Amino acid sequence: MDFIVFLNKNLKQPLYFQLYSYIKKEIEAGSLVAGVKMPPIRQLAIHLRVSKTTIETAYQQLVAEGYLESRAKSGIWVSPQEEIGLATQSIKHEDDFSVVNEATVRYNFEYGDIAVESFPIKKWKRSINEALSTGRADLLLYGERQGSLALREELAKYLNQSRGISCSPGQIVITAGTQPAISTLCQLLSLSGQRVAFENPGYDGVRTVFANLGCSLSPVTLEEDGINIGELENTGANLVYVTPAHQFPLGMVLSIQKRKKLLQWAESGERFIIEDDYDSEFRYSSQPIPPLKAMDYDDKVIYLGTFSKAFMPGARLSYIILPQQLSSLFKTKLANYNQSSPPLIQNGLELFMKQGDFERHIRKMRKVYQQKHRMLTASINLYMGNRIEMIGQKAGLHLLINVDNRDFMDLKERGLQQEVLIHSPEKFWINRGDCPKSLVMLGFGGLTEMEIREGIERLGKAWF
Known part of the structure; x- marks a missing residue:
């Protein structure tokens, strides 16, 4: 095939990125269709008068993102593409309500974004269509109060296989997000006016729900191996919210010793532990950490899970x-409460799981995010070196960096001059002033590997 592409060596963009962008655009536009064989690396390098490394890097990125596929002893080919009708740009939202001109931002290290380009839209559409084709009238109504029984049955099987949790479908309640789940628990346990212990720093979305529903929050500091059990015991609380597998936002794992002590704390009275296992699927340096719920022989752990990160x-x-x-x-107590999540979406997900598509998607996304994570840590090491400290880099879709003796607002302004938007983790501290001003939170789920590398390179130049 002939390649009519002009690589401009005078642009700031590296040549491999120009080539990568060109091929990606041609595939998305339908000009390069599935089954087309790409030119050999050596041949294309000679044709474009660039190094083989330039071609290899562009091809590798396109293979990683699913645009191309490498076949043994056959070469590089254009992959079949999902019919993605989704915008691949992240929706930007500033936590501190500061004004940012989004037109000047090319690299947004926002936490919470996912790799929409890897979402299996065709398979998901098939599951939704299959659910609709049944003609079931209940899919158009309010649904079962605890959520679809069929979905809860699939969830019970999945959690037993993937997380070692043994539970019945009758113990599972479907909600429309983690915050509605907390709201449900506040009403179920009559928590208004009660003391609730909470990791500090911790997830502000959950903390806000507790506060808005009249709970008295008792912040508990963190140690290298998780929540301070001694402090927890002194709070007088009978309920604690924790993220033991991957503490949010600092990233440490609750040690086995503290897990046992935390369970003993709950067993010693009428106490419960809320375990938020928000991103357990994505761990990069070891096997997934078993949840507290799998060790919960006295039935004291209320387990929260979500499809927001994995799906x-x-x-x-x-x-x-x-x-x-x-x-x-x-x-x-909550018998008259209607289900908050649409029955059609629940039924679609149940079919998606039953057909094996969910587990295949998880396996794929582990690889996608692991590659992005490697790119992020490698780029930080390359462009920032020992001038920063990485925190919580072993799992999840974000990490923190400590840029010693620097102020976040100065770092942010310098980044914006390079079209890079960074975010502060200060909102996760109950007292924002307790957050070190030198901390930066880098989410990477919604960025491509090339964007991650480019963005970190620009930050390195802007900061040092």
Whole structure:
């Protein structure tokens, strides 16, 4: 095939990125269709008068993103593409309400974005269409109060296989996100006016729900191996919210010693632990960490899970696993509450899971995010070196960096001059002033590997 592409060596963009962008655009436009063989690396390098490394780097990125595929002893070919009708740009939202001209931002290290370019839209559309084709009238109504029984059955099987959690479908409650799950628990446990212990720093979205519903928050500091158990015992709280597998936002894992002590704390009275296992699927340096719920022989752990990171936040699907005693209480105390998540989406997900598409998607996304994570850490090491400290880099879709003796607002302004938007983690501290001013939070889920490398390179130049 002939390549009519002009690589401009005078542009700031590297040549490999120009080539990568050109091929990607041609595939998305339908000019390069599935089954077309790409020119050999050596041949294309000679044709474009660039190094083989330039071609290899562009091809490797396109293979990683699924635009091309490498076949043994056959070469590089254009892959079949999903019919993606989604905008691949992230939706920007500033936490501190500061004004940012989005037109000047090319690289947004926003936490919470996902790799929409890798979403299996065709398979998801098939599941939704299959759900609609049944003609079931209940899909157009309010749905079962605890959520679709068929979905809860699939979830119980999945959690047993993937997380080692043994539970019945009757213990699972489907919700429209983690915050509605917390709201449900506040009402179920009559928490208004009660003391709730909370990791500090911790997820502000959950903390806000507790506060708005009248709970008295008791912040508990973190140590290198997780929440300070001694402090927790002194709070007088009978409920604690924790993220033990990957503490949010600092990233440490709750040690096995502290897991046992935390369970002992709950067992010593009428106490419960809320375990938010928000991104357990994505761990890069070891196997996934077993949840507290898998060690919960006295049934004291309320387990929260979500499809926002592993699947898509737009589905608005999360779930609670209730201890048996609270499951019975739910059926009486909240019996008149309607289900908050649409039955059609629930049924579509149940079919998606039953057909094996969800587990295949998880396996694919582990590879996608691991490659992005490697690119991020490698780029930080290359362009920033020992001038920063990485924090919480072993799992999840974000990490923190400590740019010693620097102020976040200065770092942010310098980044914006290079078209890069960074974010502060200060909102996760109960007292924002307690957050070190030199901390930067880098989310990478919604960026391509090339964008990650380019963005970090620009930050390195702007900061040092």
